Amino acid sequence: xxxxxxxxxxxxxxxxxxxxxxxxxxxxxxxxxxxxxxxxxxxxxxxxxxxxxxxxxxxxxxxxxxxxxxxxxxxxxxxxxxxxxxxxxxxxxxxxxxxxxxxxxxxxxxxxxxxxxxxxxxxxxxxxxxxxxxxxxxxxxxxxxxxxxxxxxxxxxxxxxxxxxxxxxxxxxxxxxxxxxxxxxxxxxxxxxxxxxxxxxxxxxxxxxxxxxxxxxxxxxxxxxxxxxxxxxxxxxxxxxxxxxxxxxxxxxxxxxxxxxxxxxxxxxxxxxxxxxxxxxxxxxxxxxxxxxxxxxxxxxxxxxxxxxxxxxxxxxxxxxxxxxxxxxxxxxxxxxxxxxxxxxxxxxxxxxxxxxxxxxxxxxxxxxxxxxxxxxxxxxxxxxxxxxxxxxxxxxxxxxxxxxxxxxxxxxxxxxx
Amino acid sequence: xxxxxxxxxxxxxxxxxxxxxxxxxxxxxxxxxxxxxxxxxxxxxxxxxxxxxxxxxxxxxxxxxxxxxxxxxxxxxxxxxxxxxxxxxxxxxxxxxxxxxxxxxxxxxxxxxxxxxxxxxxxxxxxxxxxxxxxxxxxxxxxxxxxxxxxxxxxxxxxxxxxxxxxxxxxxxxxxxxxxxxxxxxxxxxxxxxxxxxxxxxxxxxxxxxxxxxxxxxxxxxxxxxxxxxxxxxxxxxxxxxxxxxxxxxxxxxxxxxxx
Numbered sequence: 257x258x259x260x261x262x263x264x265x266x267x268x269x270x271x272x273x274x275x276x277x278x279x280x281x282x283x284x285x286x287x288x289x290x291x292x293x294x295x296x297x298x299x300x301x302x303x304x305x306x307x308x309x310x311x312x313x314x315x316x317x318x319x320x321x322x323x324x325x326x327x328x329x330x331x332x333x334x335x336x337x338x339x340x341x342x343x344x345x346x347x348x349x350x351x352x353x354x355x356x357x358x359x360x361x362x363x364x365x366x367x368x369x370x371x372x373x374x375x376x377x378x379x380x381x382x383x384x385x386x387x388x389x390x391x392x393x394x395x396x397x398x399x400x401x402x403x404x405x406x407x408x409x410x411x412x413x414x415x416x417x418x419x420x421x422x423x424x425x426x427x428x429x430x431x432x433x434x435x436x437x438x439x440x441x442x443x444x445x446x447x448x449x450x451x452x453x454x455x456x457x458x459x460x461x462x463x464x465x466x467x468x469x470x471x472x473x474x475x476x477x478x479x480x481x482x483x484x485x486x487x488x489x490x491x492x493x494x495x496x497x498x499x500x501x502x503x504x505x506x507x508x509x510x511x512x513x514x515x516x517x518x519x520x521x522x523x524x525x526x527x528x529x530x531x532x533x534x535x536x537x538x539x540x541x542x543x544x545x546x547x548x549x550x551x552x553x554x555x556x557x558x559x560x561x562x563x564x565x566x567x568x569x570x571x572x573x574x575x576x577x578x579x580x581x582x583x584x585x586x587x588x589x590x591x592x593x594x595x596x597x598x599x600x601x602x603x604x605x606x607x608x609x610x611x612x613x614x615x616x617x618x619x620x621x622x623x624x625x626x627x628x629x630x631x632x633x634x635x636x637x638x639x640x641x642x643x644x645x646x647x648x649x650x651x652x653x654x655x656x657x658x659x660x661x662x663x664x665x666x667x668x669x670x671x672x673x674x
Numbered sequence: 675x676x677x678x679x680x681x682x683x684x685x686x687x688x689x690x691x692x693x694x695x696x697x698x699x700x701x702x703x704x705x706x707x708x709x710x711x712x713x714x715x716x717x718x719x720x721x722x723x724x725x726x727x728x729x730x731x732x733x734x735x736x737x738x739x740x741x742x743x744x745x746x747x748x749x750x751x752x753x754x755x756x757x758x759x760x761x762x763x764x765x766x767x768x769x770x771x772x773x774x775x776x777x778x779x780x781x782x783x784x785x786x787x788x789x790x791x792x793x794x795x796x797x798x799x800x801x802x803x804x805x806x807x808x809x810x811x812x813x814x815x816x817x818x819x820x821x822x823x824x825x826x827x828x829x830x831x832x833x834x835x836x837x838x839x840x841x842x843x844x845x846x847x848x849x850x851x852x853x854x855x856x857x858x859x860x861x862x863x864x865x866x867x868x869x870x871x872x873x874x875x876x877x878x879x880x881x882x883x884x885x886x887x888x889x890x891x892x893x894x895x896x897x898x899x900x901x902x903x904x905x906x907x908x909x910x911x912x913x914x915x916x917x918x919x920x921x922x923x924x925x926x927x928x929x930x931x932x933x934x
Contacts, residue, residue, distance in 0.1 A: 486740060557777035562841070563738065565790035566767030575780065575789070668746055 307649055314647025317435035317448065318406040320372055320424065324359040324380065325394035331355060335388050342356065343385055343639070352384075352415035353377040364424065371420070373400040373448035398431065399589070400448040403640030405430075410643075414437045438647065447640030450633075452651050453613040458528055458608075458623030459597060465532020465619060466539055466596050471589055473536075474543030475578075477584075481544075482551040483573050509538045510602030518606060524606035524620040531625065535596040535608055542595070546588020550581035583667040592665035594656050600627040626652040686711040686881040687732060687769075691745035693737065694727050701727045703908045704746075707900055709851065714873060714882045716896035716913065718889060720928065723902040725885045729853050732771035732883065734762050750851070770826055774856040776836035777921030778828030778843070783820050785837055787811060790847035791817055806846055813879075814842035815872050834865025841872065843857040845880075851875070854884040858891065871896050889929065892915050902926045 262328070265271065335351045337343060349388035356377035357369035364371050376399035383397065384390050403407065408414065408421040409430055424430045441456025477498075489515045517523045523530050554577050562572040578585075603609070608624050609632065616623035626648060633645040702724045709715050709732075717725035727736070732903035734755060736742040748755050750841035755765055767790065776885045778786050785796035787807045788797070807824070811817040816838045819832070828839050837857055843850055854873075858866040886892050892899050892906060893913060900910040901922075909916060910927045920926045 432752075557773065557775060559738070559780060560735070560771075560773055561777040561843075562777060562789075563735065564766060564771035564773065565793075565843060566735075566765075567761050567789075567793055568763045571793055575793075580780065 272476070284487035288583055307646055307653070309601070310643055310649040311558050311646035313410055314643035315435060315438060316432050316536050318409040318432045319398040320364065320395050320403040321429045321431070322363045322372065322399050323394060323663060324356065325397045326391045327394060329355045329358065331391055335391070337383055338388050344381065347384060349383045352381055356380050358550055364429070371402055371405045371448055373402050373550065375449045376400050376445050385648070390548065394489055401430070402639050403447045405465045407639050441623065442613055443632065444609060444613060445639055447644055448478060450641070452648050455624050455626045455629035456650070456651060458616050459625040460621050461528035461616060461623065462531040462535060462625055463597050465528055466535035467593055470534060470540040470543055470592070474540045474589070475547050475585055478544045478547030478551055478574055479578070483569065483577065496616065497543050498544050500668070503546055506538055506599055506604065507601040509534055510605030513537065513602060515604045525611050526622040526655045527621040528623050529621045531603050531608050532619070534602045535599060538599065538602060539592040539596045541588050542592035546592070547585045550584025550588065553584065554580045567655060579670070583670045586666045588668070589608055590659055594659045597628050597656060600631055603628055626655070684711050685709060686751065688749045690747040691772055692728070692731065692744065692748060693725070694731055695743045697741040701754065701905055702731070703905045707907060707910055708899060709881055709883055711881050712878045714877050714884060714896040715897050715898040715900065716892035717883065717885045717900050717902060718892050719902035724905040725902040726855055727861070728882060728902070729855055729885050732768050732851070732853055733771055735771065735847065737762060761886065767847045768849055769851040769853060770847065772840050772844055772852065772854040773856050775860050776833055778831070778839050780827060780829050780838050782825045783828050783831070783839060784824040787842050789845045790843060794847055796847065810842040810846035813845050813876065814838045815868065815875070816842055832865070834861050834868055837861060837865070837869060849880060851881040851883065856885050856887060859887060881926035901928060903928070
């Protein structure tokens with residue numbers, strides 16, 4: 257070959273400049289990437305810092321020591337009825353609330369009854385039910401403070417009630433500790449008794465229903481589409497539809513669920529059953545897509561090998577393809593489930609945003625879910641709910657992070673080394 | 675092609691007038707061939723000549739390709755394998771296959787070999803399966819190398835060992851025919867030599883059909899050779915005849931390296 261042009265000058269100034277430029281581009285790109293990682297890390301750290309800072313307070317509550325002398329203020333009830341089913345009603349009718357309020361006024365000075373929670377007498381009631389002997393004696397009860405007192409106590413004696421709270425603290429009448437009702441109760445209008453358990457149980461039931469429906473359907477649909485369905489215009493159409501379905505805004509699924517499950521099928525509204533079905537509709541396309549990708553990535557040589565020794569198509573799928581695709585399927589499923597767990601919009605429409613004061617008993621009892629509880633509490637006027645909101649967010653994040661950790665564990669457990 | 679080249683007293687498989695289509699494209703054109711029971715038959719030919727396609731139609735592996743269509747007659751022991759009454763799963767157990775790239779399951783060595791017998795119910799209990807696995811591994815010449823680590827993953831073996839494991843896996847279901855689709859093309863010369871040695875030892879126990887690119891290999895391991903070109907069977911006969919005295923001009927050109 258004849259070379260008309262001069263030989264390439266690999267050492268010339270132009271070449272050197274090109275090399276320098278290339279190195280600079282490499283460095284720039286690495287710095288930008290590092291910057292992106294640091295930025296997202298900073299966001300996460302900030303979020304965690306703020307949440308934990310605010311939320312930790314939501315897990316504690318202030319109690320006021322109030323002595324109640326039932327000898328001086330007798331509760332006139334028949335002790336034999338304390339074991340009855342309507343004992344709560346009997347005690348309430350006997351005027352326990354007034355006695356507790358009076359005792360608080362006496363112990364804490366004027367306005368003392370406003371310093372304990374309006375539900376404080378219910379704690380006295382359950383104590384009496386546990387031990388009827390209390391009715392004949394003088395006992396010091398640790399009663400939940402009112403939300404304002406709790407705030408003031410946690411803020412270190414600031415605000416309108418600051419002085420009064422500081423005095424109580426000095427007298428040793430205030431104590432702040434872990435707020436167990438928060439982990440036991442459902443929603444309430446009083447922060448002193450409002451709890452997350454109702455929403456947490458609602459979330460668990462809802463996700464369980466969603467998983468039960470979406471996982472088998474999604475995986476079987478993916479297996480059929482990948483392994484059995486002929487490749488033609490219909491399956492292309494189905495594929496496009498599934499991809500589109502995964503992109504549909506979640507609130508649309510809520511409308512669909514409202515129309516189909518509640519109005520048409522007449523299923524119990526605001527229940528984990530309907531909520532779970534709604535989230536299953538929403539999650540299934542995600543599971544189908546993740547599963548199809550996982551199944552596609554199983555090398556065809558494994559299918560050939562199994563067919564070659566005379567495995568039937570079903571055996572190929574269940575002995576080889578599915579086990580090898582399982583890590584990918586599970587990861588996709590759990591990520592889809594985690595998304596469903598954090599979903600609020602579609603559940604608004606099936607009635608799960610209602611105020612539910614009871615812990616749900618089953619999949620058909622009215623219930624709410626964690627993100628909805630966060631939304632509801634963030635709307636509350638009472639300042640005590642601000643930190644409850646943060647505490648609920650922490651609970652939600654803990655559940656989400658454990659699900660993701662579980663996904664990673666499963667992936668590592670089932671992953672095959674090649 | 676002359677008729678006397680085809681004289682095999684006791685053919686295990688008989689193909690007659692076989693055509694294979696991939697959609698509109700015809701990959702195999704009117705191929706008739708007999709595969710002898712105690713013989714190693716080699717299919718040679720340039721890339722894309724259809725020899726692998728034809729091989730895969732002998733145990734209906736082409737069924738997995740949606741667009742593939744096979745016409746004509748292929749018989750195993752006088753029974754048409756494309757007849758509706760033929761159970762394709764059992765056919766593939768009787769006509770085993772070894773693939774170009776070693777493809778052990780990502781399971782233990784034991785499970786790799788034991789898988790076939792297990793799904794076909796050949797081993798009622800663990801002790802029987804142990805015997806079958808050992809016999810297959812011995813026949814595949816792999817037993818001494820792996821007997822102490824049967825529970826290790828089959829994918830941890832070297833390429834040549836993996837391919838012998840795949841042969842053991844095919845043997846374990848007690849097939850009558852073993853199809854080998856370029857079994858050595860991904861192996862180094864030493865592993866290749868071991869496989870060829872193994873093919874020698876397996877001859878007589880199974881009818882073996884091997885597709886190969888390597889003409890020396892065909893000459894070394896086979897007793898019958900079929901030369902495919904552009905989807906047709908150009909010449910079929912005793913391996914010695916094909917390599918020393920080819921009747922067709924195209925065969926001669928290919929053997930002497932004129933093309934391919």
